[in-house]
């Protein structure tokens with residue numbers, strides 16, 4: 538029997554793939570009311586029986602699904618930090634690994650996020666795999682990875698990215714594009730090959746205290762399975778959507 542609800546969803550998905558500029562012109566010509574953009578979530582469910590007792594294993598399972606589904610930028614995640622005065626601050630970074638139960642990303646330690654993490658080493662990560670109608674939310678404490686781990690990852694980066702880690706004073710004001718490009722040329726002159734890792738560039742690990750898995754369901758009655766640390770293990774609860 539054909540799965541009608543799935544077909545409806547596919548139809549809606551196709552229609553939300555309209556390039557942004559076309560939405561823009563549709564909005565400008567008042568053809569589209571943003572409040573009326575709706576999607577029914579019909580793909581799958583997440584039950585207590587399906588979810589692994591260990592949220593790291595559950596994350597790995599979902600991450601693999603995201604890879605198999607070919608979702609764009611499956612490792613892109615929102616990293617939320619807190620300023621010294623308690624204001625929220627967020628941006629996207631790339632997840633580069635899940636190691637010893639911690640979520641690892643790399644950045645400039647002197648950047649805005651680096652300074653915020655120095656002052657308040659806590660973060661929230663959010664990953665969205667929209668084609669799978671899934672969100673994962675991770676709360677945790679943050680620490681730097683070892684210098685050896687940062688060296689090892691830095692060495693795997695393309696040469697241009699290794700150069701720009703030196704050339705770009707991330708989050709600082711720069712006069713113009715050409716001053717950045719000049720700085721890049723200088724770095725290339727200083728280190729034509731094999732630049733060493735700048736001490737101000739490296740990894741952080743977010744050690745989770747809570748992880749929530751969200752699966753879209755019909756009628757906005759979504760599944761939310763939330764794990765919280767409980768001694769050496771994890772306890773699990775279902776949250777209302």
Ligand SMILES: Cc1cc2nc3c(=O)[nH]c(=O)nc-3n(C[C@H](O)[C@H](O)[C@H](O)COP(=O)(O)O)c2cc1C
Nearest residue numbers: 613628629630631642643644645648649650651708
């Ligand atoms: C898809 C995507 C991936 C990104 N990945 C990283 C990353 O892994 N590390 C990083 O430092 N910045 C990354 N950025 C840039 C950050 O979003 C941000 O602009 C930069 O880190 C400066 O943030 P800050 O001023 O809050 O420190 C990425 C941006 C996008 C859109």
